[in-house]
Amino acid sequence: MDLAYTEEEEAFRDGLREWLARALPTLPAPPSPHDWPGRRAYDTAWQRALYDAGYGGVHWEATPTQRLIFLEETEEAGAPYVGANFVGLLHAGPTIAAEGTPEQRARWLPPILRGDEVWCQGFSEPDAGSDLASLRTRAWRDGDHYVVRGSKIWTSHAEVADWCELLVRTDPDAPKHRGLTWLALPMAAPGVTVRPLRTLAGSTEFAEVFLDEVRVPVDHRVGAEDDGWRVTLVTLSYERGTAFAGEVVACRRVLGDLAREARADGRWDDPVLRRRLGRLSAEFGALWRLAQWNASEAQHTGGVPGPGASVFKLRYSHARQELYDAAADVLGDDALDLGRTWTRERLSSLSYTIAAGTSQIQRTIVAERLLGLPKGR
Amino acid sequence: MDFQLSADQRALRDGFREILRARFGRDALRAAVDAPGLDRELWRALGKAGFFALCVPEARGGLGQGAAEAVLVFEEAGRALLPGPLVATFLAAGDVEGAATGETVVTAVSGTLVPWLAEADVVRGDVTAAEPLRSVDPLTPLHRVPGRREDGPDVSLLLAAEQLGSACASRDAAVRYAGEREQFGQPIGAFQAVKHLCAELLVRTEPARAAVYAAAVTGDPREAVAAKLLADDAAVRNARDCLQVYGGMGFTWEADVHLHLKRAWVRARLGTTAARAEEELAAAL
Numbered sequence: 001m002d003l004a005y006t007e008e009e010e011a012f013r014d015g016l017r018e019w020l021a022r023a024l025p026t027l028p029a030p031p032s033p034h035d036w037p038g039r040r041a042y043d044t045a046w047q048r049a050l051y052d053a054g055y056g057g058v059h060w061e062a063t064p065t066q067r068l069i070f071l072e073e074t075e076e077a078g079a080p081y082v083g084a085n086f087v088g089l090l091h092a093g094p095t096i097a098a099e100g101t102p103e104q105r106a107r108w109l110p111p112i113l114r115g116d117e118v119w120c121q122g123f124s125e126p127d128a129g130s131d132l133a134s135l136r137t138r139a140w141r142d143g144d145h146y147v148v149r150g151s152k153i154w155t156s157h158a159e160v161a162d163w164c165e166l167l168v169r170t171d172p173d174a175p176k177h178r179g180l181t182w183l184a185l186p187m188a189a190p191g192v193t194v195r196p197l198r199t200l201a202g203s204t205e206f207a208e209v210f211l212d213e214v215r216v217p218v219d220h221r222v223g224a225e226d227d228g229w230r231v232t233l234v235t236l237s238y239e240r241g242t243a244f245a246g247e248v249v250a251c252r253r254v255l256g257d258l259a260r261e262a263r264a265d266g267r268w269d270d271p272v273l274r275r276r277l278g279r280l281s282a283e284f285g286a287l288w289r290l291a292q293w294n295a296s297e298a299q300h301t302g303g304v305p306g307p308g309a310s311v312f313k314l315r316y317s318h319a320r321q322e323l324y325d326a327a328a329d330v331l332g333d334d335a336l337d338l339g340r341t342w343t344r345e346r347l348s349s350l351s352y353t354i355a356a357g358t359s360q361i362q363r364t365i366v367a368e369r370l371l372g373l374p375k376g377r
Numbered sequence: 378m379d380f381q382l383s384a385d386q387r388a389l390r391d392g393f394r395e396i397l398r399a400r401f402g403r404d405a406l407r408a409a410v411d412a413p414g415l416d417r418e419l420w421r422a423l424g425k426a427g428f429f430a431l432c433v434p435e436a437r438g439g440l441g442q443g444a445a446e447a448v449l450v451f452e453e454a455g456r457a458l459l460p461g462p463l464v465a466t467f468l469a470a471g472d473v474e475g476a477a478t479g480e481t482v483v484t485a486v487s488g489t490l491v492p493w494l495a496e497a498d499v500v501r502g503d504v505t506a507a508e509p510l511r512s513v514d515p516l517t518p519l520h521r522v523p524g525r526r527e528d529g530p531d532v533s534l535l536l537a538a539e540q541l542g543s544a545c546a547s548r549d550a551a552v553r554y555a556g557e558r559e560q561f562g563q564p565i566g567a568f569q570a571v572k573h574l575c576a577e578l579l580v581r582t583e584p585a586r587a588a589v590y591a592a593a594v595t596g597d598p599r600e601a602v603a604a605k606l607l608a609d610d611a612a613v614r615n616a617r618d619c620l621q622v623y624g625g626m627g628f629t630w631e632a633d634v635h636l637h638l639k640r641a642w643v644r645a646r647l648g649t650t651a652a653r654a655e656e657e658l659a660a661a662l
Contacts, residue, residue, distance in 0.1 A: 001386055001445050003594050005378045065378050259662035271656070278655030281662055282588070282603035289380075289587035296380040311583050314576075363576035364569065371552045371575055376567025 003292065005065070012062075013069050019053050020077040030080070033203055040118060040160040043083030047115030056113040059089050060097060064298035068291060071246035081246075084157045088112035088119040090243055092165040095182070099223045099231050108163070108184065120161035122152040122185065122209055123232070130361045132167075133176045133229060137211060139168035139183065145215045146170075146183060148191075151208060154355075158194045158207035161187050166216075171226050180228035184220040191215075201347040202338075244316050245291040251323055252284045254342075262330045276326050283319050287312070308370070310362045317352035317359065324349045380590070382449075389442075390449040396426050397457040403633070406458055410515050410636065415461055415482060415496040424479020428454075429470040433477055439470070444531075444593040448538035452589075455542025455612075458636055460516040462493045464535045464647075465501060473499050486526040487647040494520045502526045514639040530598035533605040533648035537589050540608035540644055543637050544585060547615035548578035550634065551622040558624075565622070574618050581611040599661055606654040612641035 005013065027046070031038030050056050058070045082089055093112045096104055111117035128135035137150025148168055155164070164185040171179030185192070191214035196204040223231035259277055262268040290312055297308065324346035328335035337343055353359045367373045382390070400422055409416065423429065432447050433439020447467070454463055462484035466476050475481030476499070484493045486502030494500065494507055495518060507520040552575050555566030565571045585607045592600035616638035620627035627634045645651065 001380060001382055001590060001594060003378060003380055003591060009378060256662055259659065274659040275652065275655035277662060278657070278659035279606065281658040282606045282654070283584075285600065285603050286584040286588035286607050289591040290584050292378065292380045292591070293583075293587045296378060299379070300381060308583075311580050314580050315584055360569075360573065363573040363580075366576035366579055367566070367572035370579060373552065373555060373566035373572050373575060374564050376563060376569070376572070 005069070009065055009069060012066050013073060016055065016070060016073050017077070019055075020073065020079055023049055023053065024077060024079060027080070036159050036204075040084045040157075043080065043085055044115035044118065046080040046083070047085045047089075047113075051114050056115075060094060064295040068245055068295045072249050075246040075249040084118045084160060085112070085115060087121045087157065087161075087165065088117065088163075091121055092119040092163070092184075095165065095231060095234050096184075096222055098234050099182075103219075104184075104222060117162040118157060118160055119163045119165060120155050120158045120187070120209075122155055122164045122166040124154045125151060126153050130358055132232075133180065135167060135169060135180070137166075137168045138172065139170050139181060139216070141218070142215070144218050146181075146218060146221070148183070148185070148211045148214045148216055151210045153197075153208050154206050155194075155209050156206045158187070158209050159196060159204075163187060164209065166211075167228055167232055170228075174226060177229045179226050180232070181225050182222045182228040182231040183216050184222065185211075185214065185216055186220075189214050189216070199348075200350065201344060244313065245288075245295075247320070248284055248287045248291060248316065251320060252281075252288070254323060254327070254345075255280055255284060258327055258330045258342075265330075265332075267330055267332070273326070273329050276329070280319070280323055280326060283322070287316055287319060290315075310357075310365045311370070313356070314359055314362045314366070320352050321349045380587075380594075386446065386449055389446055390453060393426070393428070393450045393453045394456070396422075397453055397459065401457050401459055406633070406636070409460060413515060413518070415493060417482075420461060420482060421479040423459075424477065429467050429479055430477040431467075433471045437471065439477060444534065444596060445590065447535060448541075448589055448593040451535045451538035452542035452545070455539030456546045458516065458543070458546075458633070458640060462497060463539075464532055465497075467535065468531060469499065469501070485528075485532075486522055486524075487528050487532065488650065489522055489525055490646060491520040491522060492517050492643070492647070494518070512643070514636075514643045516636065517640065517643050519643070528648045530592075530601035530649070533654075534589070534592055534601040536644050536648040537585075537592070537601070537605040537608035540605070540612035540641060541582065541585050541589050543641055543644075544578075544582045544608065544611035544615040547612070547619040547634070547637050548575075548582055551575055551578055551615075551619040554619075554626075555622055571622060574622060578615050578618055581615055585611040599658065602649045602654045602657055605649055606651055606658075609641070609645040609651060613638065613645060616641050 031042050058067060089112060093109060096108050123132060125135045125137060137148065139146040139148045164187055166183045166185040168181055168183060169179050170181040191212040193210040195208045197206055197208060199205050255277060262273060267273055294308055294312060324342060327342040328346060331340060331342060334340050335343055368375055400419060427440050428450060430439040431442045431450060435441035462482065465485040466483040469483040470477040473481055473483050476483050481498045482496060483499045484491060484497035486504060491504055491507055494504060503524060504522055507522050509520050512519040555571050555575055556564050558565050588604040588607050592604040616634060620634045620638065623632055623634055626632050
């Protein structure tokens with residue numbers, strides 16, 4: 001048991017750090033959060049830069065420890081986030097890599113890695129959220145095409161995506177987990193309508209996607225027909241993996257900034273606030289150690305994140321909300337000012353216990369899969 | 378980086394768990410509750426098993442192990458609710474004659490409390506004005522002293538490891554009970570309300586485990602204090618939730634749940650307490 005990085009890992013860190021120091025000053029100014037084409041261009045240009053430097057596939061090819069180093073160093077350096085590349089790099093791409101044919105991998109993976117194509121996720125529906133497998137978007141065969149009818153919701157980056165990883169029901173008579181199929185939907189296809197949804201933070205981070213008899217070629221299916229649930233589970237384990245580790249680094253920095261501001265404005269004299277920040281320091285320190293623990297564990301088990309990621313996600317999402325509630329204490333009346341970053345972050349933190357599996361769903365997963373408690377109603 | 382137990386570390390932990398199961402199983406625990414007092418024979422057996430000499434250098438007759446190995450055996454001690462001034466004797470093993478073998482029992486003033494004062498052969502700290510209190514924990518007699526004696530981070534780290542073991546024991550007990558106890562025609566663990574309580578028991582132990590092990594590996598005093606803060610919380614709250622899962626049985630003397638809760642309360646007051654830990658961590662921000 002050690003926390004010392006190997007020579008090889010340190011060399012990876014040094015190379016990355018050196019490259020970041022050269023690459024980041026050449027970046028253009030980040031676009032306005034409301035400028036979707038601008039955001040897409042900025043995010044994909046960053047992915048292209050990573051690709052050209054040899055880091056484009058770090059989420060797929062690197063060891064879990066290298067990936068952790070990548071998340072830590074890019075966060076420390078203030079590099080852009082994965083942004084519009086999120087679904088391609090962390091959901092759809094890994095699924096295609098694991099389940100796709102050689103032709104499918106050759107068609108879809110290189111453009112993801114180069115930042116040429118953006119993917120979005122069409123899983124959730126208005127009546128299929130936590131109970132994802134009950135989804136009702138239908139697809140039926142018509143020659144060498146599927147015809148798709150239905151609607152999807154909470155689809156991030158739908159306005160600017162080229163492709164959508166789509167989960168549809170191909171056998172309505174089978175038990176709900178059995179009749180699903182995974183399709184790659186071209187967003188430009190006739191019959192696809194995107195309607196942006198406004199979040200409580202005022203931004204349009206996600207959208208509804210309406211599918212009106214959209215024709216999708218059969219060779220756009222990944223995995224077997226009616227085997228989409230299993231194919232999807234591959235994706236979900238990636239989503240809940242170490243993706244949040246970089247954010248823990250960011251939260252630790254925010255904690256330091258909060259302490260600085262509190263010392264400057266006199267709120268530091270309040271022992272309740274000090275103790276709250278002290279406890280959060282222990283919390284985020286432990287979460288970082290847990291990320292290292294999980295990465296080492298994944299290294300032993302071959303790299304696929306396991307259900308232990310649910311434990312991390314549960315604890316982290318709660319801690320993030322606590323952090324920004326504490327930030328509001330530091331801000332005082334400024335906590336009502338949307339001009340302050342922490343006010344906006346406090347609003348967006350509210351999604352963390354809901355997105356990518358609610359805390360309640362995660363607890364059920366933890367109880368049944370990790371603790372072995374019986375399934376019930 | 379390989380932040381996982383090595384094969385040797387797993388063997389050490391499993392071996393010690395086995396020794397404790399044989400020497401201090403449930404019957405022995407309940408016998409100790411009924412007849413309090415330090416079991417010198419058990420203490421010598423621990424010495425013989427190398428518990429106290431674990432981190433004493435080999436040149437001085439010890440096993441020459443490090444803090445990572447120490448937290449693993451203290452985790453097992455916490456899981457088994459092993460009584461006695463384990464931390465003080467362990468830390469004195471290098472310089473108090475007989476401590477390493479379990480012949481000499483060492484206690485120390487921790488904050489303003491002294492555990493096991495009447496039974497100890499050697500006492501660290503000033504106990505001239507020590508007054509007994511009626512200890513809430515039937516397996517930890519306590520005295521109080523007027524002056525404070527601050528503990529080092531090594532004390533907090535070992536206490537944190539014991540708290541971690543206790544938190545794991547409460548989690549396992551709750552999960553086992555929830556899987557066996559039936560109401561409304563099914564195990565209570567099939568109900569989401571109970572299931573989610575049990576899930577939180579695991580969500581508390583795993584970050585505490587990462588914090589305790591990391592503090593042992595790095596030797597960073599601040600990490601030790603942070604680990605104690607999280608492990609105190611995990612031990613106390615896991616015992617509380619376990620008690621809730623046990624229902625009426627959880628409120629009885631007969632169930633072991635209260636023994637874990639009471640010991641966790643005691644350990645939380647020893648070493649660096651929550652308020653001090655939080656202030657110390659805040660000051661470092």
